[in-house]
Amino acid sequence: MIGDLLTGYGFWNPLIWVVVMVIGLLFAWLVWRCGESSYDKDTEQTKPYLSGNDEPPKGDVHIRGGNMYWGFTHALKGYYDKIIPLHSGVVNDYLTWFLIGVIVIFVVVIVI
Amino acid sequence: MSLLLDNMPALLIAVSLFGAFLIPIFGRFLPKIRDPWVILVSFLASLIAVINAVTVFTKGTVVYVFGAAAGSSAASIDSGGLPFRIIFTIDGFGAFMLLSAAIVSFAVILYLVSSQKERSGKSEFYALYLLLTAGIFGMVSTGDMFNFFVFLEINSLAAAALVSYHRNGGIAVEGALKYLIVNTVGGLMVLLSIGLLYAQYDSLNMAVIASQMTWTTLNIVALVLFITALAMKAGTVPFHYATPDAYSVAPSGITALMVVASQAGLYGLFRILFTVYGGALNTVTVGWVIIILGILSMVIGVTMALPQKDVKRLLAYHAVSQTGYMLLGVGVALAVLGDPVALSAYGQTAMEGGLFHIINHALYKGLLFLAVGAVIYRTGVWNLNKLGGLGHNMKWTMIFFLIGALAIAGIPPFNGFASKLMIYESVFAFNPILSVIAMIVSILTLASFMKVFHSVFMGPKLPEFENVKEVPKLMIAGMVILTIFVIGFGLVPDLVVDSIVTPAADALLNQGSYIAAVLGGVL
Numbered sequence: 001m002i003g004d005l006l007t008g009y010g011f012w013n014p015l016i017w018v019v020v021m022v023i024g025l026l027f028a029w030l031v032w033r034c035g036e037s038s039y040d041k042d043t044e045q046t047k048p049y050l051s052g053n054d055e056p057p058k059g060d061v062h063i064r065g066g067n068m069y070w071g072f073t074h075a076l077k078g079y080y081d082k083i084i085p086l087h088s089g090v091v092n093d094y095l096t097w098f099l100i101g102v103i104v105i106f107v108v109v110i111v112i
Numbered sequence: 113m114s115l116l117l118d119n120m121p122a123l124l125i126a127v128s129l130f131g132a133f134l135i136p137i138f139g140r141f142l143p144k145i146r147d148p149w150v151i152l153v154s155f156l157a158s159l160i161a162v163i164n165a166v167t168v169f170t171k172g173t174v175v176y177v178f179g180a181a182a183g184s185s186a187a188s189i190d191s192g193g194l195p196f197r198i199i200f201t202i203d204g205f206g207a208f209m210l211l212s213a214a215i216v217s218f219a220v221i222l223y224l225v226s227s228q229k230e231r232s233g234k235s236e237f238y239a240l241y242l243l244l245t246a247g248i249f250g251m252v253s254t255g256d257m258f259n260f261f262v263f264l265e266i267n268s269l270a271a272a273a274l275v276s277y278h279r280n281g282g283i284a285v286e287g288a289l290k291y292l293i294v295n296t297v298g299g300l301m302v303l304l305s306i307g308l309l310y311a312q313y314d315s316l317n318m319a320v321i322a323s324q325m326t327w328t329t330l331n332i333v334a335l336v337l338f339i340t341a342l343a344m345k346a347g348t349v350p351f352h353y354a355t356p357d358a359y360s361v362a363p364s365g366i367t368a369l370m371v372v373a374s375q376a377g378l379y380g381l382f383r384i385l386f387t388v389y390g391g392a393l394n395t396v397t398v399g400w401v402i403i404i405l406g407i408l409s410m411v412i413g414v415t416m417a418l419p420q421k422d423v424k425r426l427l428a429y430h431a432v433s434q435t436g437y438m439l440l441g442v443g444v445a446l447a448v449l450g451d452p453v454a455l456s457a458y459g460q461t462a463m464e465g466g467l468f469h470i471i472n473h474a475l476y477k478g479l480l481f482l483a484v485g486a487v488i489y490r491t492g493v494w495n496l497n498k499l500g501g502l503g504h505n506m507k508w509t510m511i512f513f514l515i516g517a518l519a520i521a522g523i524p525p526f527n528g529f530a531s532k533l534m535i536y537e538s539v540f541a542f543n544p545i546l547s548v549i550a551m552i553v554s555i556l557t558l559a560s561f562m563k564v565f566h567s568v569f570m571g572p573k574l575p576e577f578e579n580v581k582e583v584p585k586l587m588i589a590g591m592v593i594l595t596i597f598v599i600g601f602g603l604v605p606d607l608v609v610d611s612i613v614t615p616a617a618d619a620l621l622n623q624g625s626y627i628a629a630v631l632g633g634v635l
Binding site: 003004005006007008009010012014015017018022037045057058059061062063064065066068069072073076079080083084087089091093094095097100101105106108110112 | 172289290293296297298301329332333335337339340342343344350351353354356357393394397398402412415416418421457458469494497498499502524525529530533534537538541559563564566567571572573574575576591602603604605606609
């Protein structure tokens, strides 16, 4: 069948996947159609309700890139404390790593 | 017509070089036709690359001998059986890489002609672009070791010059200088390795060397230098350091093509391992070396990408990470090269997955760099902490970025999923832990790209970007071309694998057919 990609264990057919997704989206659209239809644009209905408080400036409510995954990087602080300094920006260090790589790979290939 | 068709491999380089050297003349005397000329030359070069690739896929390996009549054998009668002329040997793997370079280079030139419109010094910029294209085409076509080194140098020098082209307060020059130094050292190591082989075999022809290759200490030294230097060109950990430095400061269109330029290094690495050394290798040990380089690249690349605030630097670390998948797939195939049962059971699929990921990565990473470049083009901002809400004003760019992001994260039905699935399942049979690591890296990749997507495009429209507009149509056209391939390759992966990936994998796995195509029964 067109689209069947054999992976060694089974197959993957994106065309079947697309058909399933289209059916899913169609179902979602039908559910959406059953919703409240008396929605008015550009009225109080469109404003976010923040427990009666005024909406802050747009720039303040946007979650910036720096706010994301801080927990992940904090949890891996030990790893990042070691790995980031290796990316020193000094070209001498880059070439030192090249030299280390040459030696290590040479020893591995010779010994094993 | 026949003359043209007979000389297609030579035209592959000649058109790009001829076009490049005429650009400064047009820029000086006929500036109005310079931009159409650049697009025309890039289109012709890509068309020739596609014709060469189609010829290889339909008729088999193309051997082209420079300085001889068309159709001449590599070893002329009076040469004592040794090929001494420069030859191009385009087999399935070379043709596969040509296709990748052809698609990306043409899409990028459309984008660049528009994005560079207000910049100065465009003539030299486009000339360097075509030189970079010629360098890539040459690297993946040549069957001569020294010629490979020459094209590698053209590739690296043109790329470094393009990285530094817009100085950006000196940062770009610094990035380019690091890239240049590191790649020059790598190039010299390649040259030294070629010298070691030439001293032993009296030939620079890959097929001749391959036919006589043995596992000696001198050849091991040459092999290690090849591996490390070409892995550095490809941006593999722990030789990757200059890659993010250069990618993050280059003009965005150039970075998209530099992904392909780096992959030409990967091509060289695989060509050396499978074709030049092939059966002479200690395949298990060297295969594991490649696998470990791949795992390091995947893990360190993605974990370094996550905390980045510079959007292009983040993408650059993901380029390092994705290279790891290619090394993992091909490394597994190399590790089981001496075991026909394992090779047939999962090694071939691992190889095909790794190679399929090369072209997929060139397409979606090219698209991502172009989309991010479009954001920078309109806002002038690179910092994720300062961007936001651009989906309101740049809807097309947002869609292109989202497609690229889903593809790189391995979300179906985009092309990245197909190649990653092949890698996961085949590598699992070899060693389940490696496969699990690859999947975790994919999850982290998705997390990282959701961060970028949210930071750049989501959220309310910000006051500072109130008047931002969508990018010009020609820039959109460049992104559309890559998007079509990202979606198309994802929807019919079986056709892509059967028609271009399997022939590429077969070409690498059958060292004998490469040697026979060049030498016939000469040696």
